[in-house]
Structures are given as C-alpha cells and as structure tokens.
Amino acid sequence: MLAAKAITKRFGQTLALADVDFCAREGEIHALVGENGAGKSTLINIFAGRIRPDYGHVTLDGATVGAGSASAALAHGIAAVYQSPMLFERMAWEENLALGGFSSRHFNLGTVVTDAAALAGELGFTLPPPGTFVDRRSVAERVRLEILRALSFRPRVLILDEPTSVLSPAQLEPFLHLLRRLRSQGRIVIIVTHKLAEALAVADRVTVLRHGRVAAERVATLTGEAELAQLMIGDVALPHSTTCSSSNHGATVVELLRVTLKSGERTALDEISLTLRAGSIVGIAGVDGNGQQELVEVIAGVRAPTSGTVRLPNLDDVAKDVLAVIPQNRDVEGLILDLSLWENLMLSRSLRKRLGARHGWIHRSRAAQLCQELTKRFSIRGRGPDALAGSLSGGNRQRLVVARALAAAPAAIVAHDICRGLDLSAAAELRGRLRDYAAGGGAVLLISTDLEELLAQCHRLYVINRGRLTEVQAERRDLVEIGLLMSGASR
Amino acid sequence: MKLAALARPLAALATATASISVILLALGASPIKVFDALYDGAFGNWVVFADTLTKSAPLLFCGLAIAVAFEGALWNIGANGQLLIGAMSAGALGPWLGAWPHAFASSALLVAGAGGGALWGGIAGWLRARRDVNEVIATIMLNFVAAQILSWLVHGPLMEASRAYPMSTPIAPVAELRLYFRPCRLNLGMLLAVTLALVCYAFLYHTEQGFELRAMGRNRHAAAFFGIDTGALTVWAMALSGALAGVGGATHLAAITHRLYETLSPGWGYEAIAVALIARLNPLAIVPSSVLFGALDNGAQAMQRTQDVSPVLVQVIEGLVIMTLLAFDTTAWTAIRDALWSPQSTATKG
Numbered sequence: 096m097l098a099a100k101a102i103t104k105r106f107g108q109t110l111a112l113a114d115v116d117f118c119a120r121e122g123e124i125h126a127l128v129g130e131n132g133a134g135k136s137t138l139i140n141i142f143a144g145r146i147r148p149d150y151g152h153v154t155l156d157g158a159t160v161g162a163g164s165a166s167a168a169l170a171h172g173i174a175a176v177y178q179s180p181m182l183f184e185r186m187a188w189e190e191n192l193a194l195g196g197f198s199s200r201h202f203n204l205g206t207v208v209t210d211a212a213a214l215a216g217e218l219g220f221t222l223p224p225p226g227t228f229v230d231r232r233s234v235a236e237r238v239r240l241e242i243l244r245a246l247s248f249r250p251r252v253l254i255l256d257e258p259t260s261v262l263s264p265a266q267l268e269p270f271l272h273l274l275r276r277l278r279s280q281g282r283i284v285i286i287v288t289h290k291l292a293e294a295l296a297v298a299d300r301v302t303v304l305r306h307g308r309v310a311a312e313r314v315a316t317l318t319g320e321a322e323l324a325q326l327m328i329g330d331v332a333l334p335h336s337t338t339c340s341s342s343n344h345g346a347t348v349v350e351l352l353r354v355t356l357k358s359g360e361r362t363a364l365d366e367i368s369l370t371l372r373a374g375s376i377v378g379i380a381g382v383d384g385n386g387q388q389e390l391v392e393v394i395a396g397v398r399a400p401t402s403g404t405v406r407l408p409n410l411d412d413v414a415k416d417v418l419a420v421i422p423q424n425r426d427v428e429g430l431i432l433d434l435s436l437w438e439n440l441m442l443s444r445s446l447r448k449r450l451g452a453r454h455g456w457i458h459r460s461r462a463a464q465l466c467q468e469l470t471k472r473f474s475i476r477g478r479g480p481d482a483l484a485g486s487l488s489g490g491n492r493q494r495l496v497v498a499r500a501l502a503a504a505p506a507a508i509v510a511h512d513i514c515r516g517l518d519l520s521a522a523a524e525l526r527g528r529l530r531d532y533a534a535g536g537g538a539v540l541l542i543s544t545d546l547e548e549l550l551a552q553c554h555r556l557y558v559i560n561r562g563r564l565t566e567v568q569a570e571r572r573d574l575v576e577i578g579l580l581m582s583g584a585s586r
Numbered sequence: 587m588k589l590a591a592l593a594r595p596l597a598a599l600a601t602a603t604a605s606i607s608v609i610l611l612a613l614g615a616s617p618i619k620v621f622d623a624l625y626d627g628a629f630g631n632w633v634v635f636a637d638t639l640t641k642s643a644p645l646l647f648c649g650l651a652i653a654v655a656f657e658g659a660l661w662n663i664g665a666n667g668q669l670l671i672g673a674m675s676a677g678a679l680g681p682w683l684g685a686w687p688h689a690f691a692s693s694a695l696l697v698a699g700a701g702g703g704a705l706w707g708g709i710a711g712w713l714r715a716r717r718d719v720n721e722v723i724a725t726i727m728l729n730f731v732a733a734q735i736l737s738w739l740v741h742g743p744l745m746e747a748s749r750a751y752p753m754s755t756p757i758a759p760v761a762e763l764r765l766y767f768r769p770c771r772l773n774l775g776m777l778l779a780v781t782l783a784l785v786c787y788a789f790l791y792h793t794e795q796g797f798e799l800r801a802m803g804r805n806r807h808a809a810a811f812f813g814i815d816t817g818a819l820t821v822w823a824m825a826l827s828g829a830l831a832g833v834g835g836a837t838h839l840a841a842i843t844h845r846l847y848e849t850l851s852p853g854w855g856y857e858a859i860a861v862a863l864i865a866r867l868n869p870l871a872i873v874p875s876s877v878l879f880g881a882l883d884n885g886a887q888a889m890q891r892t893q894d895v896s897p898v899l900v901q902v903i904e905g906l907v908i909m910t911l912l913a914f915d916t917t918a919w920t921a922i923r924d925a926l927w928s929p930q931s932t933a934t935k936g
Binding site for chain 1: 794808809810
C-alpha cells in the first residue's frame, strides 16, 4: 500500500499541497484528477522523490520512503513517467532505455533492444530501428519510450502523468489493457489525467484534488463524470461546446498545393493540398507522428517543402505576419522560457509592428502594458510582465501562447494540439476563443489527436496518415470511420 | 535589488581576497603590502588610473564583441583574431593617409579595423550558418590564421623600411589618435569603447534586431517559428561581433603602438571572455568589469616592482577572482539572495 500522510508543500507564496492524505492499494489503478494547479504534479513528484515535502511523509507497505530522493523512490519500486518527456534528445532510443532497468549488470544495447521490443509488443506498438535519435521522434513516441523505461525497472508502483493525452484511440485500449494487466500482477498504478471518461473506464478509485487539497475520494463504479467534474471545478458551470455548424466559405487565406516534404528517406508530407478560408475551422486528425509537425513547420515557413507551394493569396508573401502558429511543443517552439512574458509577446512580428516598432526600436513600456492587458483578459496567472515565461505553470504558458496568437489578429491561426494537458474549463475556454476568432473572420487550422474536440469544432475535417491527407465527408463523420482512417485503413 | 546585485561581486571579491592572502602568507609576503601596491599601481593617482583605463580599452572592445555574439548563443572565441585583423587593416592603411586631415584619417583607420574584424567574424558566422561548422572551432582556428598573417606581414610585405625589425611602417602621424594626458596614454579609444557599450546595450535590449538575436540565443528552434532568419542573423551577428573587436585592434594601433608587431595583443580576446561572462554579458556591466581586469594588469606591474612578487602570481590572482565571481553566480546564491531580499520587494508590490 502506498500511503501519503498529511503532505504539505509550499512554493514561495503558493501553497501547492495542504495536508493531503492519499492511499493506493495493491492491485489497484488509482486515478488522480484535478484542474491545472490543483497539485497533482507536486504530489506525484513527492512520491517519485523529486520534491521533498515540507511536512508529512510517504510510506510503501509501512516502510517510510526517503523523502526527496529519486533514487530512494526507485529502490523502493516507485517509477514515474512525467508529462514533459525526460529523455536525452541527442541519444538513440535504446541508449535512453539502457539508462533504465533493462541492462542492470552488463551494458549490452543488443539485450536492451530485444527486451524493449518484447515489452513494446506486449503494449501493442513497435519501436523505430535501433540507432534512431530521440529528437527525431514525435511526442507520442517519446512518451511511449518513457513508459517502457519506467516499466523496465519492474516497479511496484507505476505513476503516469497524463500518459494518454498523446495516444490515439487505437493505442488507447491496448494501453488501458496493459494498465489492467499491471494491476493484476499486484502492482499499484497511479494515473494522473484530465480525461474523466478514461479515469472512470480504467481506474478502481479516483482521488480528486482541488487547490492543493483532497476534494474527494470515490470508487470509480459509484461515481460519474458529472460528479467528478463538479468536484474538480467546484461550483463553476462548464461552458458548452457547440456542435459542428455549416461553414460560410470566405476568401482563401492559405493554400497548399501538392506539398511534399521529404526528410531523409522518409516522405513526411505526401502531396498535401489544403485550403484555409476566412471564417472556417479546418481540422486534421491523426495519430501523432504522421506528418503533423512537418505540416505546421512548412506552413509556418520554418521548412521549405521539397515540392509544391504554400500560397497566401491577397496578402503579403511574408507568411510570418499573416499567420500565427500555436505549436504543439509550447516550451520548445512556442515560447522562449528564458525571456520575460512581454518579450515573448514581442516575438510576434505583427505585435511589434502594432506597438509601433519604428526604425527597429522596441517600446518596452507599451509591450509591458499590452502584456498586462492580455494577462488580465486571458487570466494568465504570473508575476507581472517581467517574470520569465519559464516561471509560469503549463496551463498559463499555453494561455500566453494563445493570447499572443489572438492578439496579433492574424488572418489565419495554425493550432497544433492546443488543449494538451489542459483541464476541462481551460480547454473549453481556449476552444471558445478559437471559435470566436473564426466567427470573426479568421481562418483556423486545428490539428489534434482529440477526436471529440475536432468533431465539435471543425467545419471541414481531414485525417492525416503517413503524410497523406484524406478528407472525412460530413455524412461519414463518426469515431469508427475516423479511427479507421487514422490507422491507415483504405476505404 | 540594486543592493543584491552589488552584494554578489563584493562577496566574491572578499572571498578571492581571503584566498589570495592565504597564498601570499604561505609565500612569506605581506598581503596588506601586496594589495596596497596592487591598488596603488592601479588607482594610486590620476596618471596610473589613466593608464589603467588605457589598458582596459581593448578588453572592453573585445568584451562587447563577445557579449553580442554570446547573447545569440554564438560562441565566438575568436575576438583575438578579429582584433588582430582589425589592427592589420588599420596598420596596412595607416602609412598611406599622410595627406588626409586628422579627423578623416583616424576615422578611416577605425572603419578599416571594423571592416577587417567584421570580415573575420563573418567568415565564422557564414561557416556556421551555411556549412554547419561549429563556430567555436572555426573562430579558434581563425585566431591562428590571423596570428600567422600578422607574422607574415611584419616580416614581409609591411615590414618597415630599414628591414631590421619585424614590425611594420608606422602609420601617418596625422592618423594617430591623440593622447590627451601625457605622459599617460589615455586617448579617445576608451571614450569610444564606453560609447559603444551604450550602443550595444541599446541594441541588445531596445531594438528589434537585438531582440531577435537574444531570442535566437535562447531558443534557436523557436526563433525560426517566429520568422527570424537564423542563418542571416548568425552571419550578421558574428560580423558585428568581429567589427567590435576589430575597432579595438585599430584603436590600439592608432593610439598606442602606431605600427604592427607580432606581439600586438597579449591575448585580450581570451581574457575578454572572462570580462564578458562576469558582467553576465550586460554591455554596461562590461565597462567596470573590463576596468577591473585592466586594473589587475596595471597594478600587477607595480606590485612586481615594489614588492618583488612574481608576475605569475598576478595570473593566479586573476584566475582566483574570475573563479570566485563565477562560483558566486549560482542558484545557491540566488536562493540566499531571494531569502534576504525578496520579502521586502514582494511586500512593496502589494
């Protein structure tokens, strides 16, 4: 039994956890749910020994786990997979896994590869060829590697922070099945998630955190999504998402004509043609790593296509000024964490122009003022315009990226996985803002792995699979059909 | 916060002083006398202070060059070579300017120096941007190339008329930068350097190009997402960096040496890396930082004369100062500082 007693943790002025009692038993999948900033990450970091609590202690089967030591936690059999990948980017995947528990005595990459492949097979996915660097893989693949690495320690307790947010529906069921198998082996599995349906589907018990306190503990079969959502959020009403409406086709803002991108041997994008029109939202569904990232980079002008063209008719040919990109990996592509909030806003050229950056002079005070307005309007909780972007929490960082994109009033927004890791109300709020933007005449390209989000938001919907785009006709829009397309089945 | 910012270097200096004292005591010298001599030699009177400033000027130029490049995460280790190329450009041009008015002639030398340095830095930038050559390796190699070119020039094409010494023909007297406080050698160079420090500060923190450079330095990948042409910016920033070092070389030649020697630079370009890092790449802070190093250089000579201490010890002292300053620049220190100062600052905020 993994138990936490009276855990309290304070970061500066913020009380992250207040007197939290938590307990997870053998052979149990325990879901930890809560909004952003509720203290979920802090709690699992305390379990994993990455953070030392100010007060309280953690026990595993009655033995106290040395606080604040990751190696002590691992030695006790507590392994964790974090939301932000903890991989060595410029190393091959098997080298990354060799740092796990696969090769305990002899450093033998060959064994690591076979063992990992076997384990991956059980989980229902395949691994890239040995020697492939991690930085070449998509977010989903990285998370899978991390799960493999954590499992290689043969842990008694496996903690997973938002593991499913990047898995496709096809991968989800085997994954949940695996969790159940781990449970049947007498392990303790703790999953942190925002997806209440998933939590209910797989977990035996659910603990809800709110503002650093335990709001409730429920047996999964005796509760429902509505109750959990209510417990998580408190007394705020959830905004309703509207269903798909018919589009009013406006002027073409961005046009891709037979865009092909080869990176090395691989064809990342295969003759993609796509039109974004003013006032409509185009969605692209797909399993991560099928060309979404490359598509965003080509549209953003970061990479030039091997063949084909990206056209922005009726506008200057400077893609950067008419387009705002909300990239998938906000900490690496969307923000510069070592710059302040206002400086991150100023990364947008159109915002700089709007603040009157004449002769290349940046108006610091105006930028700070704009920053203050935006942080208020988008309820970004930070310590003022001069705070570093890295000091914001994940959800607030995402809000900052979205705020910058919308404030620049671009003709088109490319949004890649904007709701990843956001809680329900924050996600609903961001979706609402994108919808309003489209209603106001903006063109949106929404790339996501979340099918329900896409079905609710988009006027037109495509599926991307191995760099190929297939449109989903309105009358065939259902999860089964899309799921088939995503897994590459031909119609 | 002002107080906190000062406390860090002061505490570092105190630690350095303490450890140096231990070394001096072990060597049988009196720390008080040695430090006194060091201070006297650097700041004792106006003449030596002016000399300290003169010695600081090349460090300041090179420190600015390094700060501009490092802010863009371009590790320019080649300030020394860029300075030499700048000096060579000025030294080659100088003898031909006899018929020019003073203002034009000396400006022409500085422009030539900037151009030479920009070319040398730009080569490394171009190699990085277009051919993906690591700029650390490129700039180090270019340092050797520059030193060899200098050696060849003073033994060959630019060798002075009598062909007796390995040095070049002096520049036309009209092109020399004037010395205002004879006998000390203080000249317009330091004023130019301080002005450039202000310009660099404004450039990095208040202009779009400087901002883009800093953004690229912090996250090259993200910078590309915001339409920053990282390739062009790399070439451009390295050229600017080289130009700053090159002007430093030209200034030194125009004001002090008036001709080229093989031993023109004692390694300012390398020492300036420490100058810039201690100033945390802030151009304004590089001014006092370069003066600190200039003072150590200058004071050391006096110390050597009056206290009979080995000149090697000066290098030991410099090394200790740099290490302690950097050692105090840690997260542990930040934590102590926050604990001591932030309650007040948050209280005033509301």
